[in-house]
Amino acid sequence: MNREIKALGAAVCVSAASLSGMLVFAQVVRNKARATSHEQPADESWQLWKPEPTPDVIAKGGKLFLNSCAHCHGADARGDEGPDLHDLQMSDRHIVNVIKKGIKGEMPSFAKKHSDAEIAELLAYVRSLKDDSTPANDPP
Amino acid sequence: MDIPWAKIHGASTHLPLALAGCSWLFDMAGFALVRRPTGQQLNLVGYWTMLLAGLGTFPAVASGLLMTKGDVLDHDLVLFHHLFVWPAFVLLVGLATWRAIVGATTTQRRAFCYYLAVSFTAAVLVAGAGYWGGEMLLAN
Numbered sequence: 582m583n584r585e586i587k588a589l590g591a592a593v594c595v596s597a598a599s600l601s602g603m604l605v606f607a608q609v610v611r612n613k614a615r616a617t618s619h620e621q622p623a624d625e626s627w628q629l630w631k632p633e634p635t636p637d638v639i640a641k642g643g644k645l646f647l648n649s650c651a652h653c654h655g656a657d658a659r660g661d662e663g664p665d666l667h668d669l670q671m672s673d674r675h676i677v678n679v680i681k682k683g684i685k686g687e688m689p690s691f692a693k694k695h696s697d698a699e700i701a702e703l704l705a706y707v708r709s710l711k712d713d714s715t716p717a718n719d720p721p
Numbered sequence: 722m723d724i725p726w727a728k729i730h731g732a733s734t735h736l737p738l739a740l741a742g743c744s745w746l747f748d749m750a751g752f753a754l755v756r757r758p759t760g761q762q763l764n765l766v767g768y769w770t771m772l773l774a775g776l777g778t779f780p781a782v783a784s785g786l787l788m789t790k791g792d793v794l795d796h797d798l799v800l801f802h803h804l805f806v807w808p809a810f811v812l813l814v815g816l817a818t819w820r821a822i823v824g825a826t827t828t829q830r831r832a833f834c835y836y837l838a839v840s841f842t843a844a845v846l847v848a849g850a851g852y853w854g855g856e857m858l859l860a861n
Contacts, residue, residue, distance in 0.1 A: 585832040588822035596815035603782055603810070604793065611791030686723050 617685065631673075634705040642706025645699055649691060658710050663688065667712040676704055726788035734781040738851045740774035741813060741844040748837055751826075761826055768825035771840065775817020778810050798857045805850035812843035 632638045647656065653663035660666070669676060680700050683690035695703065744767045751763030785806070789795065794803050816839060827833050 585819075585823055585827065585829050588819045591822055592815040592819040595818040596811045599779075599814045600807070600811050603786070606783065607786045607791040607793045609791070610786050614790035 631701045638702055638705045639709045642702035645703050646706050666707050667710045673704055676707060726784055730784040730788045733784050736777035737774045737781055737813060738847050740770045741847045744770035744774055745840045745844045765825040768820055771820045772817050775813050778813045782810050798853055798860055802850055802853035805846050805853060809843055809846035809850050812839060816840050816843055
């Protein structure tokens with residue numbers, strides 16, 4: 582019976598070590614994913630440039646959109662290779678994060694191509710895109 | 722290059738899932754036929770299948786962690802999946818270690834009874850993990 586009891590002790594030790602090892606591995610993977618994720622908060626400098634969404638600002642954002650975004654999201658932003666951008670259910674901060682940092686394997690980063698002021702104009706344009714087919718906008 | 726961790730996880734999880742159940746079945750049959758030579762041969766199959774199941778849990782769990790970017794619990798269906806995965810992982814590694822030390826057969830019938838009870842629990846847990854993993858696929 583001695584061998585079985587010693588084996589039990591070894592089994593408990595190996596199990597505990599394996600579980601600890603996997604949890605440490607999970608932590609390493611999590612940290613690496615966080616470091617490269619577009620969901621990491623971008624710096625807030627764009628907020629300094631965040632203008633009132635006047636028609637002029639939205640028009641500027643629209644021009645930027647046609648130059649940088651339309652070939653994936655469609656000229657009307659109804660989606661093509663990229664998704665439809667009307668009535669986005671996400672925060673301004675998240676939208677700016679995605680524009681600035683991109684999405685790995687899906688969308689490039691535009692942090693170097695556009696200044697914070699331009700990204701704020703793009704945000705104003707994207708926010709102006711309302712889905713006319715939503716019930717709230719339907720005529721009674 | 723993006724590594725398809727979801728596919729690797731799907732492929733690697735079926736090894737311990739199938740082997741854990743088979744090991745219990747072979748060991749039960751060997752336990753029932755202990756006085757016959759066939760019983761020892763069945764235990765030998767149970768021994769190797771358990772060792773392979775124990776080894777197979779590592780790529781299965783590691784690929785799952787890489788797929789989910791290090792989530793160890795999460796929520797909803799993933800949480801249910803993980804609540805089965807972690808106990809199954811610990812038990813399978815422990816059982817494989819115990820068996821590797823004790824060998825294919827043991828004269829200690831009572832110790833082997835306990836082993837069979839724990840390996841049945843591990844087989845049920847790993848099957849539960851597989852069930853919730855399948856539910857996640859159906860939900861998506």
